[in-house]
Amino acid sequence: MKTIIFAFTIVIFITTTIFSQPFILNIRPDRDTLDYHQISESVRVYNITAEYLQRIDLTTNETIDVFKDDEMIYNVFYLIKDSLALIAQATTWSIYDIYNNIIVKTFSAPYDCMIDAVLINNSIYGFSCDDTEYGDFKTKIFLLDLQGNGPIALCKIPFYGFDLGINCSTNGDIHFQIEDTNYVPLRDDLTILVSFSTLNNQIVNQMNLSELGRTGANGYILYKGKKGVGIILSYYNSNSVESYFRIYNFNNGSASNFIYHMGNAEPTNTIDNKYLILSETAYSAGVEYNKGNIFIYDINTTNLVKTINLPPWGNLYTFENFPNNIYYVKDIELLERQIYILKLDSIFNVLDLTSLNPSSAIVNSSGFILTVNGKGFDTVSTVYFNGQPRATTFVSDSVITAEILSSDVIAVGSFPVWVKDKYSISDTLQFSVMQVRINSRISE
Known part of the structure; x- marks a missing residue:
């Protein structure tokens, strides 16, 4: 290297x-x-x-x-x-x-331990985790340039070993969460939202995170989002965890409606902030893991629009450079790791059939090529004839063809045809298999 x-x-x-x-x-x-x-x-x-x-x-x-x-x-x-x-x-x-x-x-x-770091205005703003003051753990916010000059310690804040949920807005402010140390033991419903300005390198605002969350929750958590748009969780502990997620835009102070989910889940938002992606989690021997159940919600309507089930114990990844893809990796430590690439364009694709050509055949005829017309087709679309997949060729997003076997037309009747890809199933058209027509002529 x-x-x-x-x-x-x-x-x-x-x-x-x-x-x-x-x-x-x-x-x-x-x-x-x-x-x-x-x-x-x-x-x-x-x-x-x-x-x-x-x-x-x-x-x-x-x-x-x-x-x-x-x-x-x-x-x-x-x-x-x-x-x-x-x-x-x-x-x-x-x-x-x-x-x-x-x-x-x-x-x-410069430090033995660091919680997080962000790049703003060509400088690294970091959060250390190796400081104590009067017996309390503290984190230093420090400034470091890309040539390694520094660090310059800017201020100290309480730290209790959790993710700060750092979000950076376009005005250069860094927003993160800390615990209210005025209460012992600490209370999850009194989490404080801190705003730190990189223009004057000082804290400019503090407020209870509950003011942006759902009233009366047992706890509030700020998650790191994308481009100044974070995710706030309000949760209630009853027989099971009830979670209410909301997208909060630190750039303009706007917030989405609450999105309800029953259970524990790790959230992330897409770069265009159209969708909230929840990866459901559970605990085994004290270790939190992904169950493989992924729920995708429309942020505008708060509706659940897609559920995808993958093997458990994987890790979910999203990338700003690849905004339309979700990556799920299982057995990351192995060379034979399983990598699932979920393409949002395909996930929300709507398969719609308009016609078949031909739409009928004579019983016991030879195999033939069936042309399926419609929309939403892609290279992984497969034609099903009477419930069985058939070899499919992609022509365009509106045309695919399938090889129909002679064994498919050995009986008279009406047989369903549909198209399926990784995430969707189309509507169904009927293909007719008919008896041979015999033309007779009666001579006088």
Whole structure:
């Protein structure tokens, strides 16, 4: 892997190229550096002393190993459109161009622990998690430029080991959540929303997150969204968790209506803010995992418009550079990992049939090519004849053809024809199989 130091103008250039595939970075223990001690014949305890990153191409599943330098990797923070990342290791931090596989800059780690980092006005604003004050945990908001100059500590806020739900609005403000430390034990219904201005580097507003949530909830959570549009969860604990999600636009102060979901789920919003995507979660032995049930809601109408069921224990990914795709990866640590690419254009595609050509055949005739006319067809559309899939050829979004077998027309009757793709099933047309017509002539 090459290590090159660029000026910031070069960083912008190399990260604004045309991207042909999305990547994810997965932290893995370096087995070459594992120490262990045997505590019984069947139990071995490993000490992980180093980690590396897997750079996984979600289109081809190609995997390469990066940052194999005998250091621990504490976290990965995406800075620019999922293409420029800050890699936080034990002793060094690196700015990494994911698409070109280049380390842009490496510098000494200014903090041992970091919660999150965002890039605003060519500077990194980070949140550390290794500070205490009078016995209370604190996080420092600090400023660091892309050449590693700094850090400059700006202020301290309470920290209790949870995601801050950081959202950045277009005016340069950073919005995040903290707990109200005036109450012991802490109360989930008193979460505070903090706004920090990067123009004057100070906190400019604080309010109860409940003011933007649903009244009377047991707790409120702010989730990171996209381009200044965050997600607020209001939840009620009864026999089961009742969740009310709302999209909140920090750029203009507008909010959507509440979207109701029964149960626990991790939310994300599409880049155009048309849809809210919920990945249903559950707990096993204290570990939260994805159940594989994905619910897609129309944010404007709050209606559930699609449900997709995938294998459990996967991870859901979305990318700003690929706004129309949802990626779900199971067994990410394996080379034989399963990657599901859900294309929103196809998910909401409506298959509609208008005519068949021919629309009938003579019983016991030879096989033939059936032309199906309609709309919404794509390369994964399949024609079904009397409930059985038939070899299908894509011609256009309004025309596909299918190979009908001679065995399909061995009986007289009316047989249903429909089209199916990954996510949709069309309406049904009828194909007729008729007796041979015998023309007779009576002569006088």
